Amino acid sequence: MKIGILALQGAVEPHLMHLRAAGVDVELLRTSAQLASPDIAGLILPGGESTTMLKLLDRFDMIDPLHRFASEKPIWGICAGSILMAKKVSSPEQRSFSFIDVDVERNSYGRQLESFSVPLAGNSEVAFIRAPRIIRVGPDVVVKENFNGDPVWVSEGLHMATTFHPELCPERPSTLHREFVQRCEKAMSLSQKSR
Numbered sequence: 125m126k127i128g129i130l131a132l133q134g135a136v137e138p139h140l141m142h143l144r145a146a147g148v149d150v151e152l153l154r155t156s157a158q159l160a161s162p163d164i165a166g167l168i169l170p171g172g173e174s175t176t177m178l179k180l181l182d183r184f185d186m187i188d189p190l191h192r193f194a195s196e197k198p199i200w201g202i203c204a205g206s207i208l209m210a211k212k213v214s215s216p217e218q219r220s221f222s223f224i225d226v227d228v229e230r231n232s233y234g235r236q237l238e239s240f241s242v243p244l245a246g247n248s249e250v251a252f253i254r255a256p257r258i259i260r261v262g263p264d265v266v267v268k269e270n271f272n273g274d275p276v277w278v279s280e281g282l283h284m285a286t287t288f289h290p291e292l293c294p295e296r297p298s299t300l301h302r303e304f305v306q307r308c309e310k311a312m313s314l315s316q317k318s319r
């Protein structure tokens with residue numbers, strides 16, 4: 125099975141070891157043709173800078189293909205990726221894709237210098253780096269992890285989002301990478317059955 129990572133900008137490379145340790149192949153995606161490929165079972169939208177990613181997705185005509193992908197296969201958005209997946213974005217406002225019914229406030233835990241790491245979701249440390257805060261959760265969203273009273277790992281339907289970065293943790297694969305790979309395997313076997 126192959127998992128894609130959107131590789132236009134951001135923290136792409138650190139995912140490779142986790143995904144390989146979870147036993148899957150990885151493809152770095154930079155074109156809409158790659159997004160449309162039947163070989164890719166799931167997609168990671170990495171952390172980075174959501175405004176820049178949005179501009180690049182638009183420039184390379186990848187937004188419609190991304191929506192088509194989301195209607196069929198799992199996507200995991202991390203930090204900036206979770207901002208792209210949200211329904212509504214504030215501070216400042218920005219276009220987003222509504223793949224998960226949550227609203228987020230950007231840079232809500234402070235600036236770069238206030239970034240921090242904590243043990244979470246079975247990993248010894250995950251990093252919050254200029255992370256967004258999930259400020260509203262829709263009725264069909266499952267909150268899988270909270271931190272200080274805020275949802276920080278949510279899922280809905282095929283998709284999941286974390287406001288923190290697990291790819292920098294020493295355990296490989298991280299519990300999150302393992303769970304995402306399982307999600308992709310499940311989605312793939314269901315879609316094969318329905319064919």
Ligand code: GLN
Pocket residue numbers: 170171172173174175202203204205207230231253254255256
């Ligand atoms: N602050 C960034 C944004 O608003 C996200 C930071 C991250 O992905 N680590 O896009």
